[in-house]
Amino acid sequence: MTDLPDTDFTQRFLFDENDTRGEFVGLERSYAEVLAKHAYPEPVAQLLGELMAAAALLVGTMKFDGLLILQARSEGPIPLLMIECSSEREIRGLARYEADQIAADASLADLMPNGVLALTVDPTEGQRYQGIVDLDGETLSDCFTNYFVMSQQVNTCFWLNADGKRARGLLLQQLPADRIKDDDDRAESWRNLTALAGTLTAEELLGLDNETILHRLYHEEAVRLFDAQSLRFHCSCSRERSANALVSLGLEDAQNLVVEHGGHIEIDCQFCNQRYLFDTADVAQLFAGAGVDSPSDTRH
Numbered sequence: 001m002t003d004l005p006d007t008d009f010t011q012r013f014l015f016d017e018n019d020t021r022g023e024f025v026g027l028e029r030s031y032a033e034v035l036a037k038h039a040y041p042e043p044v045a046q047l048l049g050e051l052m053a054a055a056a057l058l059v060g061t062m063k064f065d066g067l068l069i070l071q072a073r074s075e076g077p078i079p080l081l082m083i084e085c086s087s088e089r090e091i092r093g094l095a096r097y098e099a100d101q102i103a104a105d106a107s108l109a110d111l112m113p114n115g116v117l118a119l120t121v122d123p124t125e126g127q128r129y130q131g132i133v134d135l136d137g138e139t140l141s142d143c144f145t146n147y148f149v150m151s152q153q154v155n156t157c158f159w160l161n162a163d164g165k166r167a168r169g170l171l172l173q174q175l176p177a178d179r180i181k182d183d184d185d186r187a188e189s190w191r192n193l194t195a196l197a198g199t200l201t202a203e204e205l206l207g208l209d210n211e212t213i214l215h216r217l218y219h220e221e222a223v224r225l226f227d228a229q230s231l232r233f234h235c236s237c238s239r240e241r242s243a244n245a246l247v248s249l250g251l252e253d254a255q256n257l258v259v260e261h262g263g264h265i266e267i268d269c270q271f272c273n274q275r276y277l278f279d280t281a282d283v284a285q286l287f288a289g290a291g292v293d294s295p296s297d298t299r300h
Contacts, residue, residue, distance in 0.1 A: 009228040010060040010089075011210055016222035018189045019175040024210045025056040027091075027167040030233035034093045035164065037273050042164060043106055044097045047072075047081055049162025050140045052093055053169030055085040056231055057158070058119070061173065062087075066123035072135060074112035077101035081112075084271075090234035092271045108139055117143055148173075157194050161202040168205045170213075172197055193218075235272035251287045258283055 007028035014021050031049050040048065055070050062068070065087045072081040083093040102111065115135030122128050131151045137143040141158045148156035155174035162168070172194055180186045196217045204213065214223055245267065249257070257265050258280050265278045278286070 006228065006230050008231045008233075010056055010231065011228040012060065012226045013210075013214060014224045014226070015193070015218075016224060017179055018193060018221070019177055019179050019186065020190065020193055021173050021175055023057055023060045023171045023173075024213070025053045025060070025167075025169040025231075026210075027052055027056065027231065028165070030091050030231060031162070031167045032165075033233035034091075037271065038094070040095060041097065041099055041102050042104060043102055043111060044078060044095050045164045046162045047078065047108070047111065047140065048083075048093055048095050049164070049167030050160040050169075051081050051083045052085075052091060053160050053162065053167045054140065054144050054158060055083040055093075056089075056091060057169050057171045059085045059087065059089065060229070061171070062121065064121060064123050065125070066121065069118075069120040069122065071118045071120070072112060072115055072140075073118070074115035074135065076111055076113040076115070077106070078111045084236075085231075086234075086236075089229065089231040090236075091231055092233060092235050094271050108135065108137070108143075117147060119147065155190055157197065159197060159200060159205060161205050163202075163206055166206055170197060170200065170205060193221075235274070247286060251283075254283050254287070255280070 007026065008030045009026055011024045012021065013023070027049070031052060034048065034052065035045055051070055051072065055068055058070075059068050067087075068085045070081075070083045070085075073079060077098045078095060079098075080096040081093075082095070083091065085091040108115075112135055116132055117135050118130060118132045120128065120130045131147065133143065133147040133150055135143050137146055139160070141160045144158040144160070145156065148154055157172045159170040160168075174186075174190050177186060180189055200213065200217060204216070208216075210225060214225060247254075254265070258278070263279055265283075266275055267278070268275050
């Protein structure tokens with residue numbers, strides 16, 4: 001059996017004569033895995049793909065061990081979009097939505113009014129960090145660009161697109177002064193590079209390979225494209241984690257739950273729909289300190 005081509009990746013590039021770096025992301029298999037877990041309406045699937053692309057780009061820009069969490073919350077038809085991407089480049093996501101309130105041509109403002117975007121970095125070691133910005137752009141691309149301008153004070157631009165089959169993104173970020181020292185020249189260089197990127201259509205970003213896009217946009221620039229780094233869908237749920245949630249309830253409450261639910265507690269993962277079942281024997285074994293591997297035939 002031959003290996004399938006890698007459809008999920010980020011790929012960095014660098015301008016040799018400008019203080020700017022860039023990154024592409026392409027997601028197909030992991031995007032399909034996320035969409036396969038729920039019957040998302042098209043506008044929801046599109047926003048979820050764009051948020052996945054943003055998360056992958058952000059992990060590519062950060063040097064940390066741990067988890068990046070993006071949450072977009074609102075008071076509208078889509079109250080929640082959530083993506084988790086680890087430094088190991090494993091990604092998962094979900095959305096909550098009211099299907100009967102979603103029009104096919106709805107804008108971000110229609111779907112997520114009074115929305116906020118929270119970016120959380122949860123490192124394996126060290127302090128947890130969170131930044132929050134209003135979802136006040138016309139698109140998610142605008143919102144992420146605004147976030148960096150407001151909270152990071154680093155010139156950064158995002159272009160995000162998804163169509164239910166493929167999610168793609170492009171990021172440009174200005175680096176500290178090195179090649180160009182003069183402030184006005186730096187500003188002009190940044191304006192030119194971002195203006196050219198702004199001519200890229202959704203069809204081009206979704207349909208063309210990275211080399212072709214770079215040539216179309218920057219054939220007059222010296223650009224180095226680095227090796228791609230792969231990503232994959234992975235859900236971190238497990239029977240052990242579900243068991244820990246039961247332990248946190250306490251023995252009496254866990255036993256009562258088993259009775260209330262007819263002899264079995266079902267814990268469903270919201271990300272991947274995996275179901276974990278626990279019966280009376282499982283709960284007793286769990287609180288006896290015997291672990292989560294139960295002889296019960298209900299175990300999944």
